[in-house]
Structures are given as C-alpha cells and as structure tokens.
Amino acid sequence: MGYVFIVRWRGIAASCFLMLLSCLLPLRAGAEESLDVKLQIENQLTRLLSQEIAQWQRQAGLKSVEHNIEVRVPSGAAKLKLCPEPLLIDTGSGLVFGNVQRKVLCASQAWSLFVRAKVKVTARLPVANRAMKRGEFIGAQDIEWHPIVLGASDRDLLTKTDDIIGRQVNRKLRRHRAIQLHHLNAPQWVNIGDRVIIEARSQGFYANMAGEALESGGEGEAIRVKNLSSGKVITAFPTAKGRVTTVF
Incomplete structure (x- = not known):
C-alpha cells in the first residue's frame, strides 16, 4: 500500500512540474524574442548612425572624431516578432548630432515604430582661441584646434582653416566654440586692381x-x-x- 502511495505521489508531482514548466516556457520564449527584437533594433540603428557619422567625417575632412550612440527602443517593441531580414530604417535629412529619431520597419512581420537615439559627437575643429568681435579679420594666429561636443544646432560647420583664415567676422565668435558659415562674411576673393x-x-x-x-x-x-x-x-x-x- 505504501508503495502504491509513493508511485501516485511521484506521478502527481511530475504532472504538476510538467504543467508548471509548460506555463513558464511560452513566457520565457516570448521574453527572449522581445529581447532579440530590441537588440536587433539597437544594433542595426547604431550601425547606420555610425556610418552616417563616418560619411560626414570624410566629407568634412576631419581626422579626429569620436561618437557615442544611445538607442532608446520603445516599450512597444516587447510585442513585436523578430524580423527575419534586415530592418528598413529611414535615413535622416540632417547631421547626426544630439537627439535623432528614425522610423524602423520590418516588412515581413508588418510592423514599424519610431525609435529615438541620443548621439554624442566630439570632433577636433579649428576654433578661435579668443573672443572676436564683428568686423575683425581672422588671422592664422587666432586659430587653434580644439575638441568640440557638437549638438543639433551645429550646422554648416567650417572644418578647414583655409575656409576661415582671412575672412571677416560677421557675428561675434566665442572662444573655443564651433565656427559656422553664418559667423563669417563671404570671402573677398578679388579686390580692385587685382x-x-x-x-x-x-x-x-x-x-x-x-x-x-x-x-x-x-x-x-x-x-x-x-x-x-x-x-x-x-x-x-x-x-x-x-x-x-x-x-x-
């Protein structure tokens, strides 16, 4: 009789264990899938933004540029299925500085969402080594290279000394700040009698x-x-x- 009791107890225990396991497995599998989607979005968006920064660096002719990208995937991604193909991500119209937002799409799974990222870019740029007033002409002695953290407002940056030296200040220049196109008057290429x-x-x-x-x-x-x-x-x-x- 005792033997029968032991068998039945083990059978009940085994059944309960299997039922509990069957309940937990879908939840765990779902959690892993949502984690994969999150990583998939983070990895591909980070790669794309890094490529855009590298392209800007080449166009600007800069040797020293560092960046850090923090992708913020919405909580709604937890409900999405893993995309079996590379994600489709919109390209941006502006420079990748500061806070950016891109649309991410998976065609086969019919889902899309907007993802934000915080992009910190530090570039070594030619800057004024002193405050300069409107009307002053910039000489080689007024310029030095300095690491600058760039933000969303840093557009039309002047990244070459040839585009700065010899030009007249149109708007006040602050020391060790990025120089933009609107800060300087157009270069006077030709003078009377030249x-x-x-x-x-x-x-x-x-x-x-x-x-x-x-x-x-x-x-x-x-x-x-x-x-x-x-x-x-x-x-x-x-x-x-x-x-x-x-x-x-």
Missing part, C-alpha cells in the same frame, strides 16, 4: 585669359573685369582667390 584669371565656358568650350578686376567681390557676386588682351570690360563672378568666370 590681376585675375578669367575663365570662359560655353557648351563644352573653355578658355582662360588674363584680366584686371575693376571692382571687389566675393563668391557669387557680379563684378566688372577688364580683359587685358582685348581691352573689353565684361561681367564675371569670382570663384576663388584671383579667379573669375564668365559665360558667353
């Missing part, structure tokens, strides 16, 4: 000749230039220091 190279283009035709500037001007400004060969005065547009272009 000898210039006139470049002429027309439907595949190209020629260049010597000229003399009769007016001063910066990029995109129309100025009068005298062709030293013919003596003719034409309208041309400065394109670089000592160079102007005209179209016939």
